[in-house]
Amino acid sequence: MVLELHVWGPAFSLPSIEARSLATIAYFVLAVPKDEWVLVPSSDPSVSPTNELPALRNGNTWVSRFRNIVDYLRQYSGGEWDLDGWLTGLERADNIAFSSFIESRGQSLLDLSLYVSSQNYYGSTSPTYGTILAWPNMWILPPKLRDGAKTRTEHLGLSSLDLDAIEEQRNRDQSSAMATAKIPKSLIKRPRDTVSSLLGRTPQQNQFKLEALTAEFFEPFEELLGNKSYLLSDEHPSSLDCLAIGYLSLALVPELPYPWLRESLQAKAPRLAEFTERMRRWCFGTVDVSSVFEPNGAISSLPWKVPERLTVAKIGSTLVNTLADSTPIVKDLRANDRLRDAAKAPDSGLSPEESKAISEVSQAQKRDMYVSIATVTAGVTAFVGYLFHVGLIQVSLGGSEPEEEDEGVETNFDMGALGDALSGL
Template identity: 65%
Template sequence: MVLELHVWGPGFSLPSVDAQCLATIAYFSLAVPKDSWVLVASSDPTVSPTHELPALKNGSTWVSRFRNIVDYLRQYSEGAWDLDRNLSAHDRAENIAFSSFVESHAQALLDLSLYVTSQNYYNRTSPAYGAILQWPNQWILPPQLHAAAKTRTEPLGLSSLDLEATEEQRKRDHSAAVAAGRIPQNFISRPRETVSNLLGKSSQQHQFRLEALTGDLFVPLEELLDGKTHPSGQTPSSLDCLLVGYLSLALVPELPHPWLRDSMQRKAPRLSQYVERMRQEVYGTVNVSDAFNSGAGSSLPWQAPERASLASIGTSLLTSLADSTPILKDIRMNNRLREAVESPNAGLSQVESKAVSQYVQGQGKDILLSVATVVGGVAALVGYMAHTGIFSAAQEEEKKEKESEDFQPAMPESMSVADALGF
């Protein structure tokens, strides 16, 4: 049976716009025979039961994310498709450590470069997603990915890269100053800043922080490659796939503000050359049209994704509506977490699985309690309003009846004929 690898579609001259997808594609290119798998640019997380890409489909079995897919391929092929099979115990431990290091540190920098940096997101990243997504996902998914990247990087304190947040904060400061009477009402706002200006004249603390973050990633990897063809020796391993997957998105995209690529080329020239060499080896030349036309001349085994049906379009709209509703959003997130924990590919120990299950159950009870509280409060409010309205109406009715009984119109006194005639 041919394996189906579902990924986010191509962009930036790469076979995918997502680092995990790129790493998984690299692994398949190096480990799995080309006639044993197809690459599907579905660009729709809902195709997988876990709502994640990359996702591997083998019959009725679905496996998501790079590490889980690698483990599945090793078991499925009985070790034949395991790039790490020849590593020693020491090299395997080092490989795992550096893999975790790359996934955590590189993802934060890619979030900052492709999503948080406003000029890069609106001019390159968002159009790249728009080119591979079908309606209505092209209007739904990019803002969700943008918001998620901003949330993940918020603790880094580099909000100056986000011009929207900076502009909103400036407007709030301006409104506060006007309200306090410190500046006149007709104060003319300054023109909108650019990322270059912000990085050039804003806080030097942000510049130092960016330099520290990029140095923390690139310098150790540059040292790891010293005198080696590959990080783990003379043959590629799963670490190579993660490196080429994540760092290709740092090196290849032509961005309006390429601060991440400039930093990589300046601090890690050997690493930059290595990524470029590996990229050509595992991806080849990428054309967006190949992904949607099952291009036979491509170096990757593309298979055209299915067109969206009316049912899938309706599901996308309903899912977006549910994810925008506070209580429904919490319920859906809790259900997804429970499904991920119960999945046989979760990779959790028995103790970890039990702890997370208890947490999920507690979250579910809290959500139900919140729903019950809201429903009870609304019911009490409606009951109070109905009771008050009925009681007031009854009182008003009694008051009107009493007034009508007390009111007796004055009857004219009897008059003589002479009085009536005016004599």
Template identity: 65%
Template sequence: MVLELHIWGPAFSLPSIDAQCLATIAYFVKTVPKGKWVVVASSDPSVSPTNELPALKDGQIWVSKFRNIVDYVRQYSEGKWDLDADWDGLDKADITAFSAFLESNGQLLLDLSLYVSSQNYYAGTSPAYGSILTWPNQWILPPKLRNAAKHRTEHLGLSSLDLEATEEQQRERERASAGVSAGQIPKSLIARPRETVSTLLGKTAQYSQFRLEALTAELFEPLDQLLGAKKYLLADGQRPSSLDMLVLGYLSLVLFPEVPAAWLRESLRTKTPRLAKYVERMRVECFGGVVMLEDAFPETAEVKAKSVLPWKQPERINAVKIGSTLLKTLADATPILKDFRMNSRLQQAAKSSPAGLDDREAKTVSNYANAQRRDLYISIASAAAGVVAMVGYLTYNGVINLGGDNYYEEEDEEAYEPESLDKMTAPTVASLFG
């Protein structure tokens, strides 16, 4: 059976716009034989039960995230497709430690550069998503991804890369100043604005340069020291490790996107030129160089044959898929339905991700999901009981009259008819015979 690797589609002359997808593609190129796998630029996380990309499909089994996919491929091939098979001891520890370090710090810097920065997002990232997404996802997913990036980087205090947030902060300061001037708000109660990139750059050039260097050097310099003069990060041999694939995935999105505010790329090229050249070489080695959008959607056998990667056309969008996307979006915006959907994904993840969870962990996650669902049912029942009790109380005290008006109307009508008939009959008969 051919393995299907579903990813976010191409962008910035790379096979994918996502770092984890790029790392997974590179890992497959180096390990899985041709004809045993295909890559699908579905750009739709809903294809996976965990609602994440990259996602590997093996029959009815779905596995998401780079590390889980690597573990599954190793188990699937009985250890034959494993880049880390030759490493042990301290090297294994380095792979684990640097991988976690890269996924954490690297993602934060990519979030700041490609999503939080208004200049880069509107000039580069948003149009890139627009070219790989179909309606209505092209209007739904990019803002959702950007909001997630803002949330992940909020603790860094660099929200002013987002011009909209900066303008809102400025308006808040103006309103506060107006309140102080009018004597409505004491100065002691005015919250001091959090320090952001704008305020940092407004200070001395030396301090702002130190700040920006600290943000990037924390990621680039340890990797550059680990690389040294070697061909790959851990050795000078002919076989890279899974860490090399992760570094390629994250630093490709640092080096190759053409964006207006290219501070991240310039930092990599200026401070660690050896690491930048390593990324350029690995890009050619794993992806074959520049990857264009049309490569991911080969319409002819000739186009498909020219590509280094085994691209497969994604399924065509249809009315059912569009309707399903709109309904899911509406459900995710509804509090109770959103909680149920998240709970369902958690249960599916426990059942369909054998690579990421062992039996004990899967049972623990499943038990947690079941307990969470029971809590949801209890919350709904409690809310319903509260509403019923309130309605009963209001009815008992006469605030709400259930059916009372109809009773009185019928009673008045029955009492009125005979009385009105007698009054009308008597004078009419007297007038006729009198």
């Protein structure tokens, strides 16, 4: 059976707009024979039971996440499709350490560049999603992805590259200054620096801060690469090379209105930039986004397969799920269910003890939420019953006098009496 690799769709002349999808595509190109797999730009996480992309489908079996897919391919092929089979102990340790580093630090920089920056998001990223997503996901998913990127980068103290918000931020600062004018300076807490505030300072300070952020990411890989053909060897690529291609391609290739990340890569790590371009051309070639979604229309070395058309039921399910995820209580309940399902999934990467612990925590949070809802409901019901009991709320049925035009229910509520009752409680 031919394997199906479902990914986020193509963008910026790359086969995907998402780094882990690009890394997985690169691994398939380097490790798996072309006639053994097809590439499906579904751009819909709901196709996978874990609600994640990239996702590999083999019949009824689904595997998501780059590392889980790599492990599955190794087991499925009996080691034949394993790019890391040649690694020694030290090289394997470097592979694990640098893979973790690139996924954490690289994702943060891409979040800032493609999503958090309003100049790049509205000028390039959001319109690109409009070309690869079908209705209604084209309106639903990009804002959710941007919100997720902002959340992931909050810990950096650089919560925004939103150039459009500078004037709004200055207005808020002025209002805050007026409100705190009479408060001693020693009692005023200094806010954390954000990129918006940094951009309001001198260009030299801005450049220094951004250079520090990118240097700590690019320079270790520049040193690791050295004069070798690949990151860990001069002869064989590894899964680390695939991850590097995925993340660095999105730093180097996109033509963005504010290309600070690409300029930093080219200036600080020229050998790494050359490596990225060489490997990108080898693994991906050039992708015509418009032709990928047309039957027999994609002119590419990749084995594209047109995704299935959306059905009315699928569209309805998307709208219902979006509404549910926007409802406060329902949203929290669904989040707990997803956490529990992800922990129990065979490809979660967790030990049985960790999976059991996470599932128990999820169930406990869900029970606590139900208890809270029941407590609030009981309290409100008891309070309303008390108001009826003491006569603060009176209900009388309409009489039969002829001068009354309508019969109905009349409710009298004495606010003064309510105040007296509450003060006596």
